[in-house]
Amino acid sequence: MPMKIKEVEEATMQLSLEERAQLAGKILLSLDEPTESEVERLWLDEAERRLNEFRKGKTNGTPAEEVFRRAIAELA
16 A cells, blocks of 8 residues: 555654755655656657758758668667
8 A cells, every 4th residue: 555645754754854855855866756657748849840950951861771780780
């Protein structure tokens, strides 16, 4: 059964100052992690940006055969 907030708080207060600081840092970092849907949206935005640059002639495409040839060479 998951711990309740009050139980977590009580257990946390039993930690040393250094341990509480480490835990607080980890909790704060976890708040900055994007959700799966946010990551999907960011990749979609990036793909659309790249497509727009390609259509405007700001970048050149690379044929799939060339991409695969390079990838295979890197893995060999």
